[in-house]
Amino acid sequence: MSANRIQPRLPKGMRDFLPADMIKRDYVFGVVRDVFHLYGFEPLSTPVLELRETLYGKYGEDAEKLIYNAQHPGGKEELALRYDLTVPLARVVAMHESAIMLPFKRYQLAPVYRGERPQKGRYREFYQCDVDIVGVADVSADAEVLGVVVSTLRRLGFPNFTVKINNRKLLSAMGQYSGVPDAQLGDLYRSIDKFDKIGADGVRDELIQRGIDAEAVARMMALLVDNHLNADKLGILEDVMGGVDSAAEGIRELRDLSAHLNDAGVPRQFVEIDFTMVRGLGYYTGPIFETVVTEPQIGSLSGGGRYDGLIGMFRKESLPTTGVSLGIERIIDVMDELGLYPAHIGGTVVQALVGVFGPDLRPAATALTAQLREAGIRAELMLQDRKVGQQFNYADKKGIPLVVLQGPDEAARGEVKVKRLRDGVEVTVAAVVLAETVRSMLV
């Protein structure tokens, strides 16, 4: 039998989370949920599997190759693992119209699947947390969704991050103004998006190399370079391109959005308009967002934008929708790297270990444990017979802050000992006040 033992392995890009990790993840998930609730977003859950037809044709050709198909022997439905939470939302809205009130503000925290090559900050199964507002065309909704991102990251203790804002309408206007043919817009955007990485010269070279007309490139670069670090970016852009309809509209939206953010008290230091930020997914139609950190080099922590047309793929009339997706995995990776967890988040949920002095004292220890649990203290009873030293060692290794122990002497007097491992403080108290003693020693 042991000769046939199989190697324990995981599918590529997928991970187990052991308890110590899960405790940290749950903490992050909890903070995220709290903030969403503060903004009035409500939970939604959808299946991991969707019908293939629901997902296909929404993300673009390249992305579609990364969708996992699923099947079971004899299954007749064509299934796929969800690729994000946005398309399922659109499906839900179209399917449950009558049960949904607009504006529909929902969040969803769930794993999604992408068959990509894994690397730093990139997995094949990863959690996303999406917040979206369905049914509001005004940028007040975009502002609210951005407020959620900023609040969440601040609440998690991120010292610095930047939410970049741009507008699809403006991007297409820039292409139009420069004279880049529609067929090359994709290439154009892809290169522009690398501005931060490869600089103005890099972008220029790449555009030329991609065969875009030199004059168009020059006009394009003038728009980017002049404005990239300027405070009055919008004003400058308006002077140059104000005549182009979509440019005027995009600029107006960005101004409104900015005003809403001010009204909501979102600190300006976390927000920046950046014309070189482009989002890959095809369904965005207006304002787009992306959050970056410079400290660990890890890509974006969140991404999103307005996609007024997507729901129309499931319904006769579309509904204006905007939202963001928080990259929970990357947020967690950064928090690990920067050590942003509060001190009380340890490697265990257990607050007190109740030791067992010997077999004859096990009944008493069991009762003490029950007493603690009744009082709402997370207590673990030592389930094996071990030497006292080993029991303390177990608690120490596992990070349990307190050990409760009742030996023959204490038992005879109706007392119990509580020891705090951090500083070695030990007290002996009447068993009836055990719970309150433990509670006071936890702080």
Added chain:
RNA sequence: GUGGGUGUAGCUCAGUUGGUUAGAGCGUCUGGUUGUGGCCCAGAAGGCCGUGGGUUCAAGUCCCAUCACUCACCCCA
């Protein structure tokens, strides 16, 4: 899909111009200590050196292939 790096103990890694019985630290277990963890001391377990082939008297070491992991590109959270 393209390119680079790395595979030796549970983990992190050493291992000389190829040479006899492959090492360390950490971790684990046992004991020193049958009323108390961390520190210290003594000891133990734990290895098809990723896999297959080749060169050689001799391969952890050199060559080829392959697989896995990893970083970067493309793309993305």
